[in-house]
Amino acid sequence: MDQTKVGKFIAALRRERGLTQEALGQRLGVTNKTVSRWENGNYMPDIELLVPLGKELGVSVNELLAGERLDDAAFRKQADENLVEAVRESAFTVKERTEFFKKKWRKERFWFIVLYSALCGALSLYLWLNGWLALLAVLWLVAYCYLNNRMMAYVEGRVYGSPKPPLGS
Numbered sequence: 001m002d003q004t005k006v007g008k009f010i011a012a013l014r015r016e017r018g019l020t021q022e023a024l025g026q027r028l029g030v031t032n033k034t035v036s037r038w039e040n041g042n043y044m045p046d047i048e049l050l051v052p053l054g055k056e057l058g059v060s061v062n063e064l065l066a067g068e069r070l071d072d073a074a075f076r077k078q079a080d081e082n083l084v085e086a087v088r089e090s091a092f093t094v095k096e097r098t099e100f101f102k103k104k105w106r107k108e109r110f111w112f113i114v115l116y117s118a119l120c121g122a123l124s125l126y127l128w129l130n131g132w133l134a135l136l137a138v139l140w141l142v143a144y145c146y147l148n149n150r151m152m153a154y155v156e157g158r159v160y161g162s163p164k165p166p167l168g169s
Contacts, residue, residue, distance in 0.1 A: 004041035005067035011039040013057035027056055094159060101155040113147065 014024050014035070021039070022032040028049055037043040045053050050061045063070050066078045092100075106113065120143045127136040 002067055003044055006044065006064065007039045007041035007067075009064070009067040010035075010045075010053070010057065013059060014039075017057060019056075024056060028052055097159045098155055101158045102151060105151045105154045116143070116147065 014021070019027075020032070021035040025032045025035045028035075030049070034043070038045055045064075050064060054061050054064050057064070059069065060075075062075060062079050062082055065082045066074075070078055120139060123139060124136050127133070127139065
């Protein structure tokens with residue numbers, strides 16, 4: 001995919017429709033600077049904007065990604081090439097996706113984890129001072145299992161495409 005070619009194509013289609021960058025941006029819910037970046041080949045439109053952008057400009061997503069209008073034969077050939085390239089660029093292993101969502105979950109819940117750990121630490125100190133070491137070990141095991149279970153429910157929902165995120169994630 002040639003970003004510069006796609007950008008020039010978007011600019012030409014926008015002008016054909018008599019739209020300014022600002023007007024096109026407003027219709028798509030983005031700024032005129034974003035449209036300018038697409039047209040200069042600095043960025044590609046987000047995947048969720050390809051269909052609405054194509055509708056606004058009167059072309060298919062396949063033509064947008066090709067950066068040109070296509071006849072039937074070229075359309076089919078380009079569709080295959082676009083699909084292969086999209087899959088190649090977005091191919092992540094399950095392990096890579098799992099690690100990504102684990103990091104994301106930890107980052108999003110950093111303060112919850114800190115507060116939860118502090119609470120468990122305070123309770124641990126109390127149990128240790130009162131000689132309840134067996135209960136102390138159980139407390140940390142339960143705390144670890146609780147946090148790990150919440151994280152993995154979140155991760156599996158994202159990696160395997162759960163329709164609704166699990167409660168509390």
